[in-house]
Amino acid sequence: MRMKLLATITIAVFALPFAAGAQGVFGGAAEGAHEGDHAAGPVGVVVGGVAGAVNGGITGLIGADQRPRFRDYARREHHNSFAYDKAMAVGTELPGEGVTYYEVPPEYGVQNYRYTIVNERAVLVDPRNHRVIDVIE
Numbered sequence: 001m002r003m004k005l006l007a008t009i010t011i012a013v014f015a016l017p018f019a020a021g022a023q024g025v026f027g028g029a030a031e032g033a034h035e036g037d038h039a040a041g042p043v044g045v046v047v048g049g050v051a052g053a054v055n056g057g058i059t060g061l062i063g064a065d066q067r068p069r070f071r072d073y074a075r076r077e078h079h080n081s082f083a084y085d086k087a088m089a090v091g092t093e094l095p096g097e098g099v100t101y102y103e104v105p106p107e108y109g110v111q112n113y114r115y116t117i118v119n120e121r122a123v124l125v126d127p128r129n130h131r132v133i134d135v136i137e
Helices: 001-022 023-058 069-078
Strands: 112-118 121-126 131-135
Touching: 069 121
Parallel strands: none
Antiparallel strands: 112 121, 121 131
């Protein structure tokens, strides 16, 4: 019975990030599980993994540890900034014309999205509808 529970817990911890499909969730779950294992063993793995996934998912699609690196990458590319006169937030729909969208390098783990520079800030955008899905601070 104990082995079955441990196997179920292990599968749940490792499946959670894939089900969520977000880089921040994956990194948070892995880090939380690692810390929980050190603190409380197998039960700590589950609690830490879930807590880390929740906290990691809050930061957006690009994990918290990668955000400064991505922001620096976008600045080094020296793309022109699109001037937008409204509040920039997740869910904002950018115009289809006048904005140039760029591919996100694979090392950031963000597939099927693009980025652009708006008001001197990097933002991730869903290219299908031009909605902002993450503002990189």
